[in-house]
Amino acid sequence: EAGVVQSPRYKIIEKKQPVAFWCNPISGHNTLYWYRQNLGQGPELLIRYENEEAVDDSQLPKDRFSAERLKGVDSTLKIQPAELGDSAVYLCASSLAGDETQYFGPGTRLLVL
Amino acid sequence: QKEVEQDPGPLSVPEGAIVSLNCTYSNSAFQYFMWYRQYSRKGPELLMYTYSSGNKEDGRFTAQVDKSSKYISLFIRDSQPSDSATYLCAMKRSSAGNMLTFGGGTRLMVKP
Numbered sequence: 001e002a003g004v005v006q007s008p009r010y011k012i013i014e015k016k017q018p019v020a021f022w023c024n025p026i027s028g029h030n031t032l033y034w035y036r037q038n039l040g041q042g043p044e045l046l047i048r049y050e051n052e053e054a055v056d057d058s059q060l061p062k063d064r065f066s067a068e069r070l071k072g073v074d075s076t077l078k079i080q081p082a083e084l085g086d087s088a089v090y091l092c093a094s095s096l097a098g099d100e101t102q103y104f105g106p107g108t109r110l111l112v113l
Numbered sequence: 114q115k116e117v118e119q120d121p122g123p124l125s126v127p128e129g130a131i132v133s134l135n136c137t138y139s140n141s142a143f144q145y146f147m148w149y150r151q152y153s154r155k156g157p158e159l160l161m162y163t164y165s166s167g168n169k170e171d172g173r174f175t176a177q178v179d180k181s182s183k184y185i186s187l188f189i190r191d192s193q194p195s196d197s198a199t200y201l202c203a204m205k206r207s208s209a210g211n212m213l214t215f216g217g218g219t220r221l222m223v224k225p
Binding site: 004031033040041042043044045048056091093095100101102103104105106107109 | 119145159201215
């Protein structure tokens with residue numbers, strides 16, 4: 001069974017540029033999460049989706065970050081404009097309803113210059 | 114102060130050693146406790162999952178939770194070079210859906 005797929009794996013952009021990350025969760029997983037992991041730290045939740053609905057986005061910086069999950073499957077996370085402090089690894093995870101296990105993708109490593 | 118604290122390491126041990134990894138936390142509402150392993154440039158993968166206090170064993174791995182002390186541990190017996198990774202503890206409140214609070218991770222190096 002394929003795991004969580006993320007692309008791109010690496011992205012280098014200049015500050016003030018836009019950037020988008022894409023995530024394809026494990027088939028059948030209705031819950032999808034976006035996390036940000038800064039160097040030497042644990043992941044921090046940005047947003048959680050139950051199917052198409054964002055049920056927890058309290059940690060998403062809404063002035064520059066946006067996310068969508070059309071049709072309750074794939075999801076995109078966008079930053080516009082990017083700032084130097086956005087350099088981090090952006091992880092996507094998915095889980096089945098009622099299952100405590102979250103399966104993580106490999107992440108997108110973002111460097112903002 | 115962070116809700117979940119973890120010594121960042123690195124922790125270096127010889128192959129075959131018993132490894133002890135620990136986390137402390139401040140929120141007594143946490144009920145579910147997990148350990149994730151993260152290899153370099155990979156996403157975290159779930160190793161152990163426990164509910165409330167007690168021990169849980171899975172092969173060479175044992176997870177312990179002491180809620181009275183707000184302290185959790187992961188023990189690795191007969192450590193192998195392939196165990197070299199960053200170990201993240203994570204926990205959640207029973208009422209918080211699947212929102213996990215992670216520690217900062219401890220980097221473990223097992224030397225042959």
